[in-house]
Amino acid sequence: MNDARDLQPVPSQKSLPKRNLFAFLEGWLYLLPSIILFGVFVFYPMFRTIYLSFFLADQMGPFEFVGLENYQYILSSDSFQSSVKATILFVLYTVPAGILLALFLALLTNEKIKGIGIFRTLFSSTMGMSVAASSVIWMFMYNPSIGVFSRIAEWLGFPAIQWLQDPDYALLAVSLSTVWMNAGFAYLIILGGLQNIDTHLYENAKVAGVSYLYQLRRITLPMLSPTLFFIVTVSFINAFQTFGQIDILTKGGPVESTNVIVYSIYKDAFINNDVGSASAQAVILFFCVLLLTALQFKLGERKVHYQ
Amino acid sequence: MKRLLAGLSVLFVLFLTACSSTDSASGTTEDGKTEIIFWHAMGGELEASVNAIVDEYNSSQDKYTVKPVYQGSYEESLTKLNTVAGTADAPAVTQIFEAGTKQMIDSGNIQPVQKFIDEENYDTSQWEENISSYYQVDGEQYSMPFNSSTPVLAYNKDAFEEAGLDPEQAPRTYSELKEAAEKLTIKEGDKTSQYGLSILNYGWFFEELLATQGGMFVDNENGREGEATKASFNDEKGQKVFELISDMYEEGTFYNSGQNWDDMRASFQTGTMAMMLDSSAGIKGLVDNADFEVGVAYLPHPDDVDPQGVIIGGASLWMAKDIEENQQQAAWDFMKYLSTAEVQAKWHVESGYFAINPAAYEEDIVKQEWEKYPQLKVTVDQLHDTVPSTATQGALISIFPEARQQIVTGMESLYQGEDPKAALDKAAAEVDTVLEKGSRSR
Structure with missing residues (x-):
């Protein structure tokens, strides 16, 4: 798969130990700024979270060691089970739909036509909107009394649905707005990937006279696969960490139907003042995402074609 | 590129030092006044009224200065307080909603205002009993009622x-x-x-x-x-x-x-x-x-x-414990000012919250307002008709x-x-x- 990498000469370990030590230290020096930043803002909080998950703790810190009790409590609680369900559904609703939509838009705008820049700007514009601002816009659109969705439903003669108050629809409604919010970023990345594909390939295809779909299947998608792999991985992780739109649109309700794990962590830590339970949930979520990402690299990367 | 990196690292160092040297939340201003911080959760139009009231207090005397800071919703400001409570950075006065009462008492980081009431023989009977009793536990007044609604x-x-x-x-x-x-x-x-x-x-x-x-x-x-x-x-x-x-x-x-x-x-x-x-x-x-x-x-x-x-809703003002004596005095003085009939009348008219001091209802601005909005009076009457009991005092849980x-x-x-x-x-x-x-x- 990676012939180029294998051919690179491996530096011999035995030669010039003194210079090696210096190079080693020099390397560390270059890494130091990022190690400090990661250490302070990522690694320390992570280990602190794992530590806190074994304690009864409030916002002032831990006060009683309880071992695995927090985990037992969470795993046996109905509320956490519904959180897991909501999270999985949310990921399934948002990731495939978001990537397919972005891929479709990117393929549309990958042509060299006059004025294409306008469409490219439009399709990527959601990237420039903050989650909070977009959520508020969607909140108005979903409003049963004054929102545009109920107006359309009324016009079509359907009964108005209370999108955000009905547990059957709330998660779908939040997912729809999330797909819209994330489409801009995915679109931009995929478009970049498309632009990178060697045009000679398409010229050859034209000479061979293959159909568009064949060209898409045999040239575009394989050449795009590293980009797609990146965007799938990042979208998955993003979807698991979604917070802003849920906080603004539904606050985890109705009947906990949108209470995804991240929101449940927030509620436990900052509203219910139960930092121990929140930490334990965070640890569980961390390992789930880690496992999923590892699986993706193991299974998904085989299909990725690196040039 | 090198320049950019150098610039960035300078910024980073500056950022770190800025973090470590945030000035303490309360202190003494240059002109010898004691300055205290007041955290509140009144957004929108209410924030403007709170700021106006604080400004009037600051110009009404020359010993203390109060700095109001908006901290988001009741839930958010309680969360923020929890992270600084018990440290020197804690605000001298914080507005906490009724449901946070027990949490505040249990935290051990607050100074019950009863101490100052006793020291001064401050007359609490001028307050609306139904309101102040919510914040009373075992006969001790923990916080100063401020904005109450039903x-x-x-x-x-x-x-x-x-x-x-x-x-x-x-x-x-x-x-x-x-x-x-x-x-x-x-x-x-x-x-x-x-x-x-x-x-x-x-x-x-x-x-x-x-x-x-x-x-x-x-x-x-x-x-x-x-x-x-x-x-x-x-x-x-x-x-x-x-x-x-x-x-x-x-x-x-x-x-x-x-x-x-x-x-x-x-x-x-x-x-x-x-x-x-x-x-x-x-x-x-x-x-x-x-x-x-x-x-x-x-x-x-x-x-x-x-x-x-009915049980009262709304919020009360809490005093921090681990702050200097003169700051507590400032906080107490400010709280007393807020509960005067005059300020309460203004507050009631502008916000629609109850006056915790019933004498406020005799003020002219309230009478005029009630003529314009007779609905406001109904809400006050309902509170007066309440039968005091542990049911209408409301639950005390953290x-x-x-x-x-x-x-x-x-x-x-x-x-x-x-x-x-x-x-x-x-x-x-x-x-x-x-x-x-x-x-x-x-």
Whole structure:
């Protein structure tokens, strides 16, 4: 798969130990700024979270060691089970739909036509909107009394649905707005990937006279696969960490139907003042995402074609 | 590139030093005045009134300066306080909502104002008793009441007339309420263009509907005789509230307006429903914004009980413990200023919150305002008619925020056809678990 990498000469370990030590230290020096930043803002909080998950703790810190009790409590609680369900559904609703939509838009705008820049700007514009601002816009659109969705439903003669108050629809409604919010970023990345594909390939295809779909299947998608792999991985992780739109649109309700794990962590830590339970949930979520990402690299990367 | 990196690292170092040297929250200003920080949760128009009141205080004397800082919603500001409480950075005065009372007392980081009341023989009888008693535990006044509100029934008088109801005679009992809601509901085919009633999915309204029947939220006399150990809201009285919502929802006369106050008020103003429960603090805005006449009435109650009145909502002011003596003095002086009749009258008129000092109602600006908004007076009368008891004093538990979420989940499950008793029992079981867990806190 990676012939180029294998051919690179491996530096011999035995030669010039003194210079090696210096190079080693020099390397560390270059890494130091990022190690400090990661250490302070990522690694320390992570280990602190794992530590806190074994304690009864409030916002002032831990006060009683309880071992695995927090985990037992969470795993046996109905509320956490519904959180897991909501999270999985949310990921399934948002990731495939978001990537397919972005891929479709990117393929549309990958042509060299006059004025294409306008469409490219439009399709990527959601990237420039903050989650909070977009959520508020969607909140108005979903409003049963004054929102545009109920107006359309009324016009079509359907009964108005209370999108955000009905547990059957709330998660779908939040997912729809999330797909819209994330489409801009995915679109931009995929478009970049498309632009990178060697045009000679398409010229050859034209000479061979293959159909568009064949060209898409045999040239575009394989050449795009590293980009797609990146965007799938990042979208998955993003979807698991979604917070802003849920906080603004539904606050985890109705009947906990949108209470995804991240929101449940927030509620436990900052509203219910139960930092121990929140930490334990965070640890569980961390390992789930880690496992999923590892699986993706193991299974998904085989299909990725690196040039 | 190198320059950029150098620039960035300089910025980074600056950032680090800036972090470590945030100036302490309170101190002494250059002109010898003692400066204190006042955290509050009053956003929007209310923030402007708070700032105006503080400005007036600052110019009214030359010993102390108060700096007001808006900290977001009640929940958010409580969260923020928890992270700095007990340190030198804690604000001298913080506004905390009623449900955070027990958490504040248990935290051990606050100075009960009783100390200053005793030192000065400050006359607390000038306060509204129903309000100050909420913040009193074992006869000790912990915090200074500041902004208080109660729930009321707001209704659309024009819709009442159209439905052939007397707009001056609002329903008081549940059966009257159901009857009126039925008449007010307008159906066109399978679509309802106007519902009868709406109650926000918010735990506070349930607590109020329970208390007005004399019902207890938790055991041990609402946690005021001893630490609460079990939920008691799933008794007959609590069931009556849930049954009312469930019955009316099934009949199609009840509108589910979600969890958002603004959404509910918007629906009321656009005529989606003709009656709703609202906070007395929202009444003035409602009257100003509605293009119909708004009526205000007491909280409804089941047919066979004597209404006991209401629990106060809103917030009080808490003093930090680990701050310097002169700052505590400043905080106390500021609190006293806020509870004078003059300031309270201004506050009542601008915000719609109650005056904690009833003498405020004698001030001219209040009298003028009541002529313009007679609805405001109803909300005050309801508070005065309240029978003081542990039920109307409200529950004293530290896990209030979580208990409220459980009630909300219970209310929401009613719209899915859940049995009222089952929904309440489930909420009660959850609250029991949390109470048990909470009892193990420090």
